[in-house]
Amino acid sequence: KNIMEITLKKLKIAEHMSDETTPFTADIYVNGIEAGYAKNDGCGGSTYYHTYEGKRDLITSAERFCLTLPEKKYPADFGMKAFSVPMNLEVFIDNLVETELIRKANKKIEKKMETCIMWGSPSLEGSYTEVNFKRPLNTIPVLQLQNAVNEYKKKLVDGKIGRAHV
Numbered sequence: 744k745n746i747m748e749i750t751l752k753k754l755k756i757a758e759h760m761s762d763e764t765t766p767f768t769a770d771i772y773v774n775g776i777e778a779g780y781a782k783n784d785g786c787g788g789s790t791y792y793h794t795y796e797g798k799r800d801l802i803t804s805a806e807r808f809c810l811t812l813p814e815k816k817y818p819a820d821f822g823m824k825a826f827s828v829p830m831n832l833e834v835f836i837d838n839l840v841e842t843e844l845i846r847k848a849n850k851k852i853e854k855k856m857e858t859c860i861m862w863g864s865p866s867l868e869g870s871y872t873e874v875n876f877k878r879p880l881n882t883i884p885v886l887q888l889q890n891a892v893n894e895y896k897k898k899l900v901d902g903k904i905g906r907a908h909v
Contacts, residue, residue, distance in 0.1 A: 747773065747774060747804065747805060747808040748772075748773070748774050748775065749771065749772070749773055749805050749808070749809075749832075749835060749836075749839075750771075750772045750839070751769035751770065751771060751772070751781065751836065751839050751840070751843075752769065752770045752772055752777075753768075753769060753770045754767060754768075754769040754839075754840065754843055755767060755768050755769070756840065756843070756844065757785065758844075760785050762785055762786045762787060763785070763786060763787030764783050764784075764785050764786070764787055764788065764790075765783060765785060765837075765840055765841070765844065766783055766784055766785025766786075767781075767782065767783055767785075767840050768780065768781070768782045769781050769782075769836075769839075769840070771792060771802070771805070771836070773798075773801040773802065773804065773805045774801070776798070776801060777795065777798070778794065778795060778798040778801035778802050778805070779792055779793050779794040779795050779798060779801075779802050780792065780793055780795070781793075781836045783837075783840075789833060790833050790836055790837050790840075791833075792832060792833065792836060802832070805832055805835075806831065806832045809830050809831050809832045809834070809835045810829075810830065810831060812830040812835070813830060814827040814828060814829050814830055815827060815828050815829075815830055815834050815838065852871075855873055855875075856880075857879055857880065858875055858876055858877060858878060858879060858880060859873040859874060859875045859876065859880075860873070860874045860876070860880070860888070860891060860892060860895070861873045861874075862895070862899075874891070874895065
């Protein structure tokens with residue numbers, strides 16, 4: 744089976760500069776060898792990648808490999824129908840960046856869960872509510888925590904995943 748490892752290193756994401764797409768820069772590694780760099784300016788345009796001198800064969804191999812992968816499927820979202828795009832190296836790089844963004848977001852949520860009661864849908868950016876106890880939840884008696892959860896449950900607004908009247 745034809746397997747190739749394509750990774751990004753020195754990934755720098757500048758979410759604060761995003762107009763539409765995720766702005767980033769990164770080095771592209773193919774089978775552990777630095778082969779080029781990728782970037783997206785965050786203005787809704789494509790992700791560009793460039794080959795380092797003498798590494799064209801590695802990037803060409805990565806491009807060919809990506810063309811053999813299944814297409815990228817996007818679910819229906821925000822009033823748009825589901826759609827798919829053929830896989831290529833640009834889409835593959837964008838997937839790696841998206842995976843890193845999700846990993847970072849999950850890490851933040853996990854950290855918050857040490858001191859916060861949270862409810863909602865963390866997979867949808869910002870659609871959850873948190874109540875911060877400002878100390879580790881495992882230091883608070885279970886009955887006290889359960890009473891707090893029960894109080895917030897009473898205040899939940901029907902049909903709204905994230906908000907309670909507090």
